[in-house]
Amino acid sequence: MKPVTRLLASAAIAAGLALPAAAQDPFTVGFVYVGSTGDMGWNFTHDQARQAMDAHFGEAVDTVFVENVAEGPDAERVLRQMILGGADMIFTTSFGFGEATNAVAGQFPDVYFEHATGYMREHPNVSTYSGRFYEGRAVIGHIAGHMTESNIIGYIASYPIPEVIMGINSAYLHARAVNPDVEMRVVWTYTWMDPAVETDAAQALIDAGADVIMQHTDSTAPQVVAQEAGIISFGQANDMFQFAPRPRVASIIDNWTPYYIRRVGEAMEGTWEQSDTWEGIPEGMVLIGEMTEAIPAEVRASAQAMIDAIAAGEYHPFTGPINRQDGTAWLAEGEIADDGTLAGMNFYVEGITGEIPN
Structure with missing residues (x-):
């Protein structure tokens, strides 16, 4: 069931369609990548962490992602389609997604947003995180x-x-x-x-x-x-x-895996709070x-x-x-x-x- 749900979600987002109600039952977490998940670098590591987080929570969480998203207005479109598709939480994983993240967050106050390497937290449902x-x-x-x-x-x-x-x-x-x-x-x-x-x-x-x-x-x-x-x-x-x-x-x-597990867990438990996280070698x-x-x-x-x-x-x-x-x-x-x-x-x-x- 779960892999099929993810495929349906990805297809729906790509087509700009809302997901059927049955696919919205798990806590759905979206990821937006500026490049390809096969780059063996930045986007690859975020996607590896997504998969590890997904496996950690099992059937309680469903994840979707869109890769090769341009930094700018197109990012807003992708974010809105993810939310219409049932996303409860979204990680935007490039600095240039900051404005789009905050613009859409203001329109959807019940969705959690996490922006990697950013600094803009214009709404209480937006957090930022980065590595040292x-x-x-x-x-x-x-x-x-x-x-x-x-x-x-x-x-x-x-x-x-x-x-x-x-x-x-x-x-x-x-x-x-x-x-x-x-x-x-x-x-x-x-x-x-x-x-x-x-x-x-x-x-x-x-x-x-x-x-x-x-x-x-x-x-x-x-x-x-x-x-x-x-x-x-x-x-x-x-x-x-x-x-x-x-x-x-x-x-x-x-190494994004521990952070993704921690923050998704907090969102699911209702303990998520806005934060600006900057961790490095000491935290892993x-x-x-x-x-x-x-x-x-x-x-x-x-x-x-x-x-x-x-x-x-x-x-x-x-x-x-x-x-x-x-x-x-x-x-x-x-x-x-x-x-x-x-x-x-x-x-x-x-x-x-x-x-x-x-």
């Missing part, structure tokens, strides 16, 4: 700083939003801490996922001398380019090991994948020590002294960045060249 990805970027930056031979690290960035800028800064600071000669070169793609664009970006960085590639985009294309060039890459959102087993040395893994929302033997043993040990210190609350990746790009002081010796500043970060730290685009 900068913690994972600190770890891979530490590894990259040790392992680069050209002293050039390439970074493929999606959009100039605080989440992405935080990651660039964190990776650079921790690479520079172990290698003062390191340089970070950033290519902006203005897309979350476009294998062709990401391939070109990776190749451009390699042509500029980068022997380490990081990414804040969703496809595995940079992993493939890195493998062909024989340089180091890091898995993004998922391990991606099958796409670059040799130069891939570690990865950042997004951000994980570091296997550090392969391509990393020297002493570097693996120091990276693990950093992971342990972050998990224990003994180390924060943005701890001063840190200056802004223009040389002005940002954080004094021992000062830790507050969450408000991090959540609105719109500047590079000292040492990164180039400008953040509008």
